[in-house]
Amino acid sequence: MEPSSPAVFTASLRIGYVPLTDAAALVVADALGFFADQGLRVSLMPAASWAGLRDRVAFGALDAAHMLYPMPIAAALGLVGPATPLTVTAGLGRNGNTIVISIALAEALGDVPVPLAASRFAELARGRHLRMAVVHPVSSHNYLLRHWLESGGLHPDSDVAMSVLPPPAMPAALAAGAIDGFCVGEPWGSAAVLAGAGRAMVASGDIWPDHPEKVFAFRASAVTADPAAAVAATAAIISAARWLDDPANHPQAVALMAQHAFPDLDPAAIAPGFDGWVPEPDGSARRLAHPLSFREALPPHLAHAAFWLGCMRRGGHVPAQIDQARALAPWRNDIFTRAALALGEPLHAPTPLPTESAA
Numbered sequence: 001m002e003p004s005s006p007a008v009f010t011a012s013l014r015i016g017y018v019p020l021t022d023a024a025a026l027v028v029a030d031a032l033g034f035f036a037d038q039g040l041r042v043s044l045m046p047a048a049s050w051a052g053l054r055d056r057v058a059f060g061a062l063d064a065a066h067m068l069y070p071m072p073i074a075a076a077l078g079l080v081g082p083a084t085p086l087t088v089t090a091g092l093g094r095n096g097n098t099i100v101i102s103i104a105l106a107e108a109l110g111d112v113p114v115p116l117a118a119s120r121f122a123e124l125a126r127g128r129h130l131r132m133a134v135v136h137p138v139s140s141h142n143y144l145l146r147h148w149l150e151s152g153g154l155h156p157d158s159d160v161a162m163s164v165l166p167p168p169a170m171p172a173a174l175a176a177g178a179i180d181g182f183c184v185g186e187p188w189g190s191a192a193v194l195a196g197a198g199r200a201m202v203a204s205g206d207i208w209p210d211h212p213e214k215v216f217a218f219r220a221s222a223v224t225a226d227p228a229a230a231v232a233a234t235a236a237i238i239s240a241a242r243w244l245d246d247p248a249n250h251p252q253a254v255a256l257m258a259q260h261a262f263p264d265l266d267p268a269a270i271a272p273g274f275d276g277w278v279p280e281p282d283g284s285a286r287r288l289a290h291p292l293s294f295r296e297a298l299p300p301h302l303a304h305a306a307f308w309l310g311c312m313r314r315g316g317h318v319p320a321q322i323d324q325a326r327a328l329a330p331w332r333n334d335i336f337t338r339a340a341l342a343l344g345e346p347l348h349a350p351t352p353l354p355t356e357s358a359a
Helices: 021-031 050-058 071-077 103-109 118-125 140-151 167-175 188-194 220-225 227-244 247-260 267-275 302-314 324-328 334-343
Strands: 011-017 040-046 064-068 086-094 097-102 130-134 160-164 181-185 198-203 212-219 277-279 285-287
Touching: 011 021, 011 050, 011 227, 021 040, 021 064, 021 086, 021 212, 021 227, 021 247, 021 267, 040 227, 050 064, 050 071, 064 071, 064 086, 071 086, 071 212, 071 302, 071 324, 086 220, 086 227, 086 334, 097 103, 097 140, 097 167, 097 188, 103 118, 103 198, 118 140, 130 140, 140 160, 140 181, 140 302, 167 181, 167 188, 181 188, 188 198, 188 267, 188 277, 198 277, 212 220, 212 227, 220 227, 227 247, 227 334, 247 267, 267 277, 302 324
Parallel strands: 011 040, 011 064, 130 160, 130 181
Antiparallel strands: 064 212, 086 212, 097 181, 097 198, 277 285
């Protein structure tokens, strides 16, 4: 498909993202002209870390961004940095993260079934005080990893040491022995395996099947100033998600991400995230039961936001008394609904919430 653009751009937007496979809808919408077809001139700006991206949105350097699902809650409450009202207009992906452990730990486990049972990992980990990394304190990575550890009998705040690293830094940290494992989004799990640093033992979809992972969020002031631009950008993302969920487009998606998001990464590390498998250290591949997908993640569901808010409460990341309406205010469906209706996109039902025993 050749990029196209209208004769006149009606709005300009600065959009940020962290280099991850689930930012693909933004990269594709820009590279294939979906933003331009909606009358938008977009500047896509990568950020090295979630904290850096958050700050650029908070201080007005970005109009909108790819965000971890719980981040707009933290921004609304001013939990880290200034309170920043946001508006979530679409989901950007579901599933897509892996728990990767060092080769030394994988060899110590021996020949075990994958996905790895948390109880088996706990047998190995107990008393070792392993160092596990996540990408941000308020992230699905943190909450799902914590739940998985707890389900095996480990306390994530005392039996392991939890730290935060930017996603692209994870493979090198594991290879250097600075950490023993991590939970991260693709392509960084596959990159670590292909570099010989670790083995992917569990996918986040094994913990909560088809969990919501990332959102597209605007500064609320930007939506107020130009709601038509927010609808247009959301429509472009819907078009990109449709394109991405067609397997015939995956080779081109890999090439686009290699060119625009991961210029220093072997495309062999990018392909697994799109095709629904993870590499094994022996060169084989393991297909995932719940791979990264885009289109059914599109509607921003309040129930999902409320679930992640509950995880934030249990993790001690929000005060005991908060204004829940304020915390969940970023999730408003009117922008998405307008864009979806214009394109004839169905309003996909939310993924069922996990039971207490599952997440």
